[in-house]
Amino acid sequence: QVQLVESGGGLVQPGGSLRLSCVASGFTFSTYAMKWYRQAPGKEREFVAVILSTASITNYADSVKGRFTISRDNAKNTMYLQMNSLKPEDTAVYYCKASGLAYWGQGTQVTVSS
Numbered sequence: 277q278v279q280l281v282e283s284g285g286g287l288v289q290p291g292g293s294l295r296l297s298c299v300a301s302g303f304t305f306s307t308y309a310m311k312w313y314r315q316a317p318g319k320e321r322e323f324v325a326v327i328l329s330t331a332s333i334t335n336y337a338d339s340v341k342g343r344f345t346i347s348r349d350n351a352k353n354t355m356y357l358q359m360n361s362l363k364p365e366d367t368a369v370y371y372c373k374a375s376g377l378a379y380w381g382q383g384t385q386v387t388v389s390s
Contacts, residue, residue: 277302278300278301278302278303278374278377278379279300279301279302279379279381280298280299280300280371280372280373280374280379280380280381281298281299281300281381281382282296282297282298282370282371282372282381282382282383282384283296283297283299283384284296284297284384285369285370285384285385285386285387286385286386286387287387287389288362288386288387288388289388289389289390290362290363290364290388290389290390291361291362292362292388293358293359293360293361293362294359294362294386295356295357295358295359296312296356296357296359296370296384296386297354297355297356298310298312298354298355298356298357298372298381299352299353299354300353300354300355300372300374301353303374303377305350305353305374306329306350306353307329308329308374308375308376308377309326309327309328309329309374309375309376310326310327310346310348310355310372310373310374310375311323311324311325311326311327311372311373311374311375312324312325312326312346312355312357312370312371312372312373313370313371313372313373314366314368314369314370314371314386315368315369315371315383316365316367316368317368319368321371322337323337324336324337324340324344324357324370325337325340325344325346325357326346326375327346327347327348327355329350331347331348331350334346339365340359340366343359343360343361343362344357344358344359344360345357345358345360346358355372357370359386362386362388363388364388364389365388366386366388367386367387367388367389368385368386369383369384369385369386370383370384370385370386371383
């Protein structure tokens with residue numbers, strides 16, 4: 277069955293960096309666009325970034341553009357989110373998802389605080 281396992285979250289000070297990973301299994305990873313979402317306490321889940329199957333095209337929410345970089349390694353069935361210049365408003369649980377598949381991982385908590 278489809279499995280998505282996010283990792284790499286943690287507590288970081290404002291201005292710091294984190295790299296999230298999403299390991300996928302149970303489907304042909306290399307043929308799917310992949311997305312990152314996040315959900316802050318008391319808020320709805322929101323789109324963060326997307327990367328097409330060949331990694332040729334990426335897109336970002338305006339709130340993270342220029343600070344976050346999405347990438348993937350199809351040989352490892354893994355997607356990444358490099359997060360730099362983190363802000364307190366980036367605090368959320370981060371989830372990965374395959375576009376068109378109704379599966380979510382358990383998420384990884386990112387907390388940006390001094």
